[in-house]
Amino acid sequence: MKRYILLEDTFLEQLREARKEPSNLLNAVSYYGRKKDKEHADRCFGLIFDIDDVDDVTLNRFLYGCQDEHRVYPTPNFLVVSRSGRGVHLYYIFDEPVRLYPKIKVQLKSLKYGMTKWLWNQYTSNNEKVQYQSYDQSFMIAGTKENMTVWCLRDECYKLEELFSMAQMEFNKEELWIESQYTLEEAKKKFPQWYEKVIVNGEHEKGHWKCKRDLYDWWIRKMLHPVDGATYGHRYWCIMMLVIYAVKCGIPYEEVKKQAYELVSELNSRKPDQPFTVDDVNSALECYDVQFATFPIDDISRLSGISIEKNKRNGLKQKQHLYLARRRKEDMKAIDLPMKAPEGRPTQEQTVREWRRFHPNGKKADCIRETGLSKPTVYKWWI
Structure with missing residues (x-):
């Protein structure tokens, strides 16, 4: 195997030399x-999608769409047809290269996943097993080993937000990294505290508080719930x-890495014919970065597909909410007025456990009827 380092000022000459080899791989990342x-990834110039088991019928359906x-479907800038591999590569080129800082990486991964699910379907491929790949996946360079046909279908490049909009996915433009107008030396003089x-x-620039380890352990239980x-x-x-919860709770990298590897077999059992691999874990571990310490709960719930109930504070800050709650509790005690639940409303888990304590031989159906909880909730905490 040979590795070529392609430089911007001599890119075309070096590419021509690389194409003389029997086969060559290239991605859209510098x-x-x-x-x-991934640690040295700098910029992403576009997204490349690979669709397998394509014939004349499915290809015509895609082009028609x-x-x-x-x-x-969004029209790709380039479509490469591999005649021997029975597949196509779709190239969507960005109008401006995207700087690969941690938070935008998550959005790119989400976009690549969502668009793959969109582009690869029963009408565009004869293979029902969709293969999801990272945004830095390498593909065969047209003109090397295989006899390829390259079609240019669109001259205008895509804005990143345009692809998100077409895929009907949310895009946080604030997480795009914009080139600074200052050099590091200039920033040192102008912003000494920041430097x-x-x-x-x-x-971390914004600062954050460290959560208790209980939050990390809670997510593991939540994730593995049947x-x-x-x-x-x-x-x-x-x-x-x-990994993000590990950052929030200050869990060491090696510990969360070991934990994630141990979860591979369990997650793989959820659908063995579509295996979950160590490579998937290694890709996820890239998010072990302090910038994710403030990753919002809404995004965690959306990406993971796991519902997370928020604590309701009626728009108040945590300190304000706790102050008023404790003040009310003291006032109720002062006038000798009993409170319905002085220590707070019991959780659904506590309700189920308490019911089972008084009904050791009780059935789930009885618990559902008497507590008023839903069937999934009772089954969830029936341990």
Whole structure:
């Protein structure tokens, strides 16, 4: 195997040399330094999709759906037909390369996953097993080993938000990294406190509080629950959220890595014919970064497919809410007025456990009827 380092000023000449080899792979990502790995990924220039088991019928269906009057699928900038491999590669090129900072990586992965599910279906492929790949997946360069046909279908490149909109997915533009107008030396003089905190001490720019380990352990239980836990289509995202919770709780990297590897067999059992692999875990571990310490609950729930109930504080800050709750409790005691639940409303888990304590031989149907809880909730906490 030979590895070529393609430089911007001599890219075409080097590419011509690389194409002389029997086969060559290239992706749409550039790197800084000499290592081609996710830690050194710098910019992403587009997304490439691979659809297998394509014939004339399914290809014509896809092209038909790309026409303006139908607009079922976004028209790729390039479509590469592999005659021997019975597959096509679809290239969607960005109008501006995307800087690969941690938070935008999550959005790119989500977009690649969502668009793959959209583009690869029963009408565009004869293979029902959709294969999901990372945004930095490498593909055969047209003109090397295989006899390929390349079609240019669209001259105009895509804005990133345009692809999100067409895929009907949410896009947080604030997480795009914009080139600074200052050099590092200029920023050191102009923003000395920021420089000391972020560059010298390596702290997160916005700051965050560290959560208790209980939150990390809770997510593992939540993820592995047989009824409401990780499902086949969300296994990867559940591990990614485990890594993010590890960041929030200050769990060491090696510990969460070991834990994630141990979960592979369990998650694989959710759908063995579509295996969950160590490679999936390694990809998710990229999110072990302090920038994810403030990753919002809504996004965790959306990506993982697991419902998370929020604590209701009626729009108040946590300190304000707790102050008023404790004040009310003291006032009720002062006038000797009993409270219905002085220690707070019992959780659904507590309700089920308490019912079982008084009904050791009781049945789930009885618990559902007497507590008023839903069937999934009772089954969830019937341990």
